[in-house]
Structure formats: structure tokens, C-alpha cells
Amino acid sequence: MSSSTQPFRLAVIGSGPAGVYAAETLLRSAPVKSGELAVEIDLYDQLPTPFGLIRYGVAPDHPRIKGIITALHRILDRGDIRFLGDVEFGTDLTIQDLHTHYDAAIFATGALKDADLDIPGIDLEGSFGAADFVAWYDGNPDYPREWALDKESVAVIGNGNVALDVARVLAKSADELLRTEIPANVHADLAAAATTDVHVFGRRGPAQSKFSPLETRELAHPKGVQVVLEGRDLEQITEAEWEAIRADKRTDQIVSTFEGWLEEQRRREAAGEEPTDAHGGPVQRRLHLHFWHRPVEVLGEDGKVTGMRFERTRLEEDGSLVGTGELVDYELGAVYRAVGYFGSALPGVPYDESRGVIHNAAGRVTKADGTVIPGVYANGWIKRGPVGLIGATKSDAIETISSLLEDIDAGVLTPAPERDADAILRTFDERGVEYTTWEGWRALDEHEKSLGAAEVDAEGEPRARVKVVEREEMVRVSRDGMTTISVSTPA
Template sequence: MTPLHIAIVGAGPAGCYTADQLTRKLPDARIDIYDRLPTPYGLIRGGVAPDHQGTKAIVRQFERSFARGNVRFRGNVEVGRDVAYEDLKAAYHAVVIASGALEDRRLGIPGEDLAGVYGSGRFVGWYNGIPDCSGLAPRIDGPAAAIIGNGNVALDIARILGKTSAELAASDICAHAAAQLARAGLTDIYLIGRRGPCEAAFSAAELAELGRLEQVAPCVDAPLPAEPPADWDETRRKAALKNLEILRGFAATEWTDKPLRLHFLFHATPVAIAGEGTVAALRLVRSPLADGEEAEFTLPVNTVITAIGYRARPIPGVPFDTGRGIVKHEEGRVEPGVWTTGWCKRGPQGVIPANRSDALATADAIAANLAAAEQPAKPGGSAIDARLQDRGIEVVDFPGWQRIDTQEVAAGQGKPREKLVATAALLAAARQPETAR
């Protein structure tokens, strides 16, 4: 029988879960997972906070997929640049687009392009060592920064900005970021939400963590509602009640001797970022207004970090829904022989395990489709390998990633790892251990 060849674009959780499911449903299929980076695991490496190491343990499961002989990692290969989408369609029986949502959503307000304004994707990529973000050197010398957004990414960034060097010591934050954070002179961080505290998408555990940091004083200045709206469903009400309780606790605490104030500002919509070349202030509009309050107000901040969501980055040739910023699809089906899964399909929502059920549905659909008709012979990855070689693209395979991994862990010296952050250094480490640094 013709061996089935499947290409997955993106080695993040969505791509890895899909490979895992496909190996169960089509045990003889040959699966290649391409990633633009020399390293696998997408946002598990480049997004999840460096001080939340437990969350990253899921990679052990994905390692087992790569250990099966029929799943190959093809790192350092950007589909659409190093290899054409059309070439993948020609070489493989099925292609899965699992390329995530790499672009920061923009606020769409004046001043957004001033120096000192950063999207959370780039900012998080800076401290997590994504090669194209590592050189960011953001302005965090203070005294004040605003983080716009009321989700867990905003909390992650506030926590990382607020932790002391000692508190970050057991994390895998990159050395360049740790050094800059140690010199940061922030005294005030504003966490800004357009809507109220009940609507904030904070996880209670992450919110509560902010109250236990050595130098951070979480402040809630405005009155909090007694409880969430009565017509919300039980789960949503419970989550909001828990968050309200934590925020009330913050408001009631007299934070003495904590030098960094973290202000929760709700019902505040940014309307402009002001400054001459660099950020000097953020203008906001408050709504609804309490008695005697002015609608417009200004915060004197030197840094603005937006954490308001992401869009997928279009891959040339792959149908794209520009309005929603996702791959265009119908129930995961992009066009004949092509599927999509993960954040580039659903938008930037859902934690890592949410990609599992999506991957399961994708693998089911692919298996059913491939079984429905006799499949023609296709060359699979060998055809693409030859093209990449002709173009001088240095592909990192799974053993290559393991060499990177070993070297990073060895360099950690007390930390879980010290990441290599330049593509050249990653490729050198993938080639052979001795040339890594």
C-alpha cells in the first residue's frame, strides 16, 4: 500500500497534539512537522511564563511522539519562505496548518508606533528568547509602565516586571532579560481593562500570586462591585466571585515597604499614546463615570505594553480570513487535502489542553478523508528535503533539537536552562555540542 505522507506546519501544542493523534489513527503514516524556529513547542517555549515551569511539562508527551520513528521534526523551515505551501500540497497527502497566532493585535489609536510601545507577543518573546524578539531591549527603566489588557498574559507580564532577581532565579528567563529587569526602575505599573473586574479574564491562581510578590503592592483604588451580574451562568459567576474576593483582599491590605505599586484600573479605554518620539503618557477615557469623575484622564507612563490578543500571520497561498485574522476554513477544512487546527484556526483563545480536542477532531477528519478513497503515491518529505538542501536551508531535526536542549540545560547552572537566543547559536548547537557558544 502507498505510504501516507502528512505535513504539519507549526510545532506548537496544536501541531504536536495533531501528530500524536495521527500516529494513533494512522500508525503507518509518515508525519513531518515543520517549524520556522530551530526549536519545537511554539508558545510553550516562547509564550508560557518562564517562572511557570510546571506548565511546560507537557512537552514530555510530545517528545514521545517524536521518538516514534514515523514523526520527524523539521525545524528552521518557514513555510511560505523556505518552502512553498503549494510544494507541500504536491508532496503530501494531507497538510495541516497549525501556525498559531504570531502577530500582536493593534490598539488602533494615535501614538501606537512611538518608541516604548510593545505588543505582548514581542515583549514576552524578548524575555523568553524567541530569536526575532530577543534584541528588543525594551524601555523598562521607569518610573511607570502601562499594561493594556485584562487576561492572563497581562498578569504574566506584570508579574515578570514585578519579580526580584531572586524570585526569578529558578525560572528559565533569558539572561539578557533578567539583567535588564534587574536594572529596571519601575515604581508604578498600571494594569488597564476596558471593562470591569468581573469581566476580566484572569485566572484566580495567577491573580492571587501577585499578592505574594516581594516588592509588588497590588492596589485597587476604585470601589469593586458586590457581585457579578445575576444572569451569568454558574461557572462564570464563580470565577468572577473568586477574582472579586482576591481584588477585595488587595484593596483592604496596607502595603507598607513594597516599592512597586501595581494599579488595577478598570472601565478605562486608552484613546491615545502621547510623546515626542517616545512614550510620555497614555490618555484614557473612563466609562461609566462615578459622581464627580472626569471622563478623560492621563497617566504619565514611559512604557506601554499591549496584551489585547493576536492574529495569525498569513502564509502565502493559504486562504486567510483577514477580518478575523485566522486561516479561512470550514470546520477545520481549508481546501481539499488541507486542514487547520489550534490558534490559527480558532483565534488566540484557550490554554494548551484546549488544543488537544481540536487536534483530535482534525486527526479524525484527516483519517476519515484519507480512508474514503484510494490515495495516489506521493513523494512525501524526501521531495521537500531535496528542495531545502538545494536552497541551502539548514534543517534542524529532532536529534538536533535534543543537542540544543542538552546544551541549554547544561548552561542553566541552577536555572532549568539558559536558552540560546540567536538563530546562528541554535543552529551551531544543533550541529554539534562543541560549537554551541
């Protein structure tokens, strides 16, 4: 790795974990730490705030996951990565701008859209993508402020973490969510919701659900919520599968939780007792868990959702899932599909429409035919697809940065013609782009905390934070908190 008197300039598009970890991995690399390679990194986001899907894609009542923000905040707070928010790639910042101002660029834009569920009726009024609902209740400024929650019985299709989050938010009382950073408009809509029954449907059995043991137990924690199971879903498990369940600690804990709920449910029914929530209180909402259900059709009338049809499934001895031919209909007023995320195309960047990812090899962006495009890289879900958690994102970053360092060492990257760090800021000023900075985020962060301190939750305790939802207000608070930006003029 040859040294240079000029820093290596890198742009990272996307400030979620994939973007931050890519930048951090480069800064922690041996060439940078030894002083052999000096770097300047600009971290971009289309939103005025950093942290991406961690801020706008995780349920507000998941403080452990939200805690990842603390780690990301610590990295960005050091000052060796420049954050530039409210900059939309493709309009405010183009692929040509990247080639002009940076020696390389890493795309870490994630996967924000809902994957398709290709069944009849999926486009009826009242059928929603879970990703849109999550963005709404997380206060993403690019989504509607109101959400109609006027149906008593709703379905959530999927057995992953997002399905669990959506079901829990729909079933939980709005006041319980006041202890979180839930925006005021979201709390108001949830408080007025007519929802009494939330049905979660999975294609496979209880042992194949992707919930963690803790997340499973937490389903029954909200006050006023009863978890309801179908006895036949557990009775369908074969003896061989039971042996495999008991041999795996994680799976055993999950299925044992289901067994305990079902046993208590049956005991109360046999004794003629009224059901209660996990705290012994009255039931106000029911969370139904359905397994072995493959979606067949969303049923409707006059263009609106009225129910869903499923086919019962079972596992073959080789573990493959097959339909039994038995069809089951449910009356429902709304459907939320949580069957996965899907990446979006970026202007000027090769994109695989079938997989929703950027064409790449070990993080190096390629054309569709596999030809490497020098100086352009990818990381995270837009690189590999929406699978895996934070650990996988860190491994991705190591691979991508290793490819980048190999290319620097091989001398295959074309140096940027405009190397002045302030040049891109002058371009934004000329285009009227009111970008935000890390200093601006700190101001917005404190503002949201002050809004929370001025309110109390259901227990009378001050709230930790209340999110600002309107983009214009986010930008105003951020820009007001930024010191006068001194952009140098070229000699």
C-alpha cells in the first residue's frame, strides 16, 4: 500500500449500520491505523437524521435493538466521519458527483420496500405492506401521518421479526407505548384503533418460527392481551420433529412457551373460566398464532378486504413443506404482509431486479455480465439481500473493505479530479440543497429528548424522547443547531 500526501476520499451512501460499519471498518484497518493510508469519509443519508433502519425500521418498544444506535452514535461522535443528511442520491447527489469528488463510493442503502406476496387479492383496499406500517409507526417523514385502524380483526402474514413487531404494536395498548419514543400522531391513531383480534399466520410449524425465546415470551406481556393458539398446530408435530425440538435449546424454549400458553388456555376453557392476560387482568385484545397456514388468496368485496383463504400445510420427512389440500377461510378487515424486505434500484448503479440487490462480487459493484466497475462498492442488505442481523452486516463490511483495500493497493482506482473536501458542499449550496450535519443531528437529538421530558407516560414518568415527524421541522431544528458553515472558496 503506497502512501500519499493526499487523503483517500470515500463516500458512503446510507447511514444505517451497513454504512457506518463500512466506514468504521476502513478507519480501523491496518493501513489507516498505521498512518500508511489517510482517509476522508463522507456519510450520506436521504433523511435528515442518521441510523437508517435502526431509527425507522425497528419497533419503538424494542430498546435492546434501539441500543445499537448508542454504538453507532459513539462512532459518529468521534468526528472522523462527516455526516451529510437530507441529501437524496440521484437528484441532490449524482453518480457523476461521486466520480468527481471521491476516489471510491460504497452503497449501503439497505432494503426498504416490502417483498411481493403474489396471490390473488393482495392489492385490495385494506391490504398493506408491513414495511410501510413500520415506517409509519416509527415516524419516517416520507410516509403518511395517519393510518386507518378501524377494523376489528386483522391478519399479519409472516413468522419473522417484522411480523412479530407489527402484531405486537397492533395488539398493544397505545398508552403502554408512551414509554417509548412513539410520535404523537401514531399514539393518537393507535389509541383510537378498533382492533380486537390480531391473527399471525406462518406457513410452517411452531418449531420453524423465527422468533427468539425472549421475543416469544414478550408476546404475552402487554396488559389486556391474550395469546390464543390452535391445539392442532402443536398436535400436528411428528414424534421425530419433537425429538429435534427437544435437542435444540432455543427451539425447545420457544415451543415450550407455546405449550404452556395452550395448556393454560385449555385449562380455563375446561373449567369455564374467563380468560385473562398474563397479569391476571381482563382481556381486551387477542393475539392469535396460526401455524401451518399457506396464503392462497385475499378475499374481498367491493374492492375491499373481507378475509383470507389459507391452505393447511405439513412437513415431509425430508423437511420440505407441502400443502394438504385443506382450505381454511378467516373473516378479516385488513391484511399486513411481512414476508420480507426488498432493495430499491439506484440511478446509474447496476441492479438485479429479481433479487432487489446491486450486482456485485465480494462487495465490488459489477455490471450484469460480471464486469467490475472500479471504485464502486456495496455493503449490507443492498449487497446480499435482506437476511441476517448486525453480525452479518459487520462481516459484510469486512469483505467489502478488504476488496476496497486490495483495489487501492493494486492501483486500479482512478483518483478523483476534485479533491477539496468543501467542493461538494459548494455544489450543494449552488443547488439549494439544505443538507444537515452531525452537529445538526445533535441539536435535533436534544430537541426530541426535551419534547419527551415535557410529557409523561402511563406511569407518570417523563418520556425519554418524542420523535419529530415532519421533515421540514427536522431540517429546521437541525439547521438552527448548526454553526455557520464556513465553506472555503477555491483559490
